[in-house]
Amino acid sequence: MSLKKFDDYEKGREQEALExxxxxxxxxxxxxxxxxxxxxxxxxxxxKEETVARSRPARFLKKWFILVPASALVLAGIVLGFFFGxxxxxxxxxxxxxxxLQKIELKERQYVQAIDELEKKARPKMAAxxxxxxxxYRDKLETIDAQIRRCRAALASNPANAHIRRYLLAxxxxxxxxxxxxxxxxx
Amino acid sequence: MDRIEEEQTIERCRHGDLEAYKMIxxxxxxxxxxxxxxxxxxxxxxxxAVQDAFLKLYRGIDSFRSGxxxxxxLFRILLxxxxxxxxxxxxxxxxxxxxxxxxxxxxxxxxxSLAEAVGMLPRQMKACFTLFAVEEFxxxxxxxxxxxxxxxxxxxxHRAKQKLRAWLSVSS
Numbered sequence: 001m002s003l004k005k006f007d008d009y010e011k012g013r014e015q016e017a018l019e020x021x022x023x024x025x026x027x028x029x030x031x032x033x034x035x036x037x038x039x040x041x042x043x044x045x046x047x048k049e050e051t052v053a054r055s056r057p058a059r060f061l062k063k064w065f066i067l068v069p070a071s072a073l074v075l076a077g078i079v080l081g082f083f084f085g086x087x088x089x090x091x092x093x094x095x096x097x098x099x100x101l102q103k104i105e106l107k108e109r110q111y112v113q114a115i116d117e118l119e120k121k122a123r124p125k126m127a128a129x130x131x132x133x134x135x136x137y138r139d140k141l142e143t144i145d146a147q148i149r150r151c152r153a154a155l156a157s158n159p160a161n162a163h164i165r166r167y168l169l170a171x172x173x174x175x176x177x178x179x180x181x182x183x184x185x186x187x
Numbered sequence: 188m189d190r191i192e193e194e195q196t197i198e199r200c201r202h203g204d205l206e207a208y209k210m211i212x213x214x215x216x217x218x219x220x221x222x223x224x225x226x227x228x229x230x231x232x233x234x235x236a237v238q239d240a241f242l243k244l245y246r247g248i249d250s251f252r253s254g255x256x257x258x259x260x261l262f263r264i265l266l267x268x269x270x271x272x273x274x275x276x277x278x279x280x281x282x283x284x285x286x287x288x289x290x291x292x293x294x295x296x297x298x299x300s301l302a303e304a305v306g307m308l309p310r311q312m313k314a315c316f317t318l319f320a321v322e323e324f325x326x327x328x329x330x331x332x333x334x335x336x337x338x339x340x341x342x343x344x345h346r347a348k349q350k351l352r353a354w355l356s357v358s359s
Contacts, residue, residue: 025301029321033220038234042241052354127334131247
């Protein structure tokens with residue numbers, strides 16, 4: 001066996017021994033930890049929470065405080081979208097001219113870009129937030145996203161409809177504001 | 188506790204049954220405590236984190252979606268509690284802590300010191316290593332718990348092992 005091969009063999013053996021030692025040390029980290037009164041503490045705290053929760057209907061209301069206006073906004077968007085969509089067929093005033101359409105599309109792109117950036121920043125923050133708050137913001141954002149999807153679907157067949165464009169812009173603004181609020185939220 | 192039993196227990200938890208919470212506690216007590224101790228370094232803080240995690244679980248059990256894995260949900264809550272405690276402690280930035288500055292120990296001290304060495308890893312690396320190597324979650328599950336990609340978990344675990352191997356080779 002050449003000297004180089006012997007060195008490699010030795011290094012390999014050392015590496016293997018080190019790996020085995022690391023694994024043994026990792027296994028030793030699984031040693032049970034004794035916390036004899038922990039459950040009693042948790043139970044006492046949960047009982048206290050149970051009593052407080054019974055006298056506090058606010059959690060349910062808090063969720064609806066965000067969901068109801070958001071749903072109302074979506075409904076209003078749909079109803080008005082249909083109304084103006086129909087009206088637009090009769091009166092051409094609701095149709096955007098080529099230049100105006102370009103401007104509004106540019107504005108939408110700017111909003112989408114801003115939203116993308118905010119979403120990137122918001123993701124790690126949401127991961128660290130309380131579950132209850134995360135679920136409230138997620139519900140609100142999902143509702144706004146649904147409105148954006150509906151507007152886009154309507155615009156696919158009627159891209160120059162000014163009214164639907166306006167609702168789309170409003171939804172994009174709303175999403176941007178919600179994400180900004182989320183980023184400013186202190187916990 | 189198999190998966191069906193666990194789902195039934197969670198359903199009871201949703202109805203505020205404290206016995207069901209106790210069953211969850213008995214099932215996950217050790218992994219939760221171990222993870223919290225690894226992340227926080229002190230048992231008292233770890234117990235506080237587990238207690239806080241159960242309070243958050245009680246308040247947020249409705250947001251758990253059936254069909255998802257409960258353990259990842261529970262560990263995500265625990266890690267949030269641990270990070271809250273770390274934030275409150277206002278410790279120096281863990282990312283700047285250098286494992287190479289740890290003192291070298293003799294062989295009989297290694298067990299204690301390896302735990303110490305793990306404790307000195309940067310926060311995210313430590314969480315990835317503990318959940319993957321000690322608690323045996325998959326890369327995907329760790330990613331879901333920490334809100335990062337499985338690739339990032341893999342990289343963190345790899346770097347953690349590298350640092351620990353280097354530390355072990357110096358200490359022996």
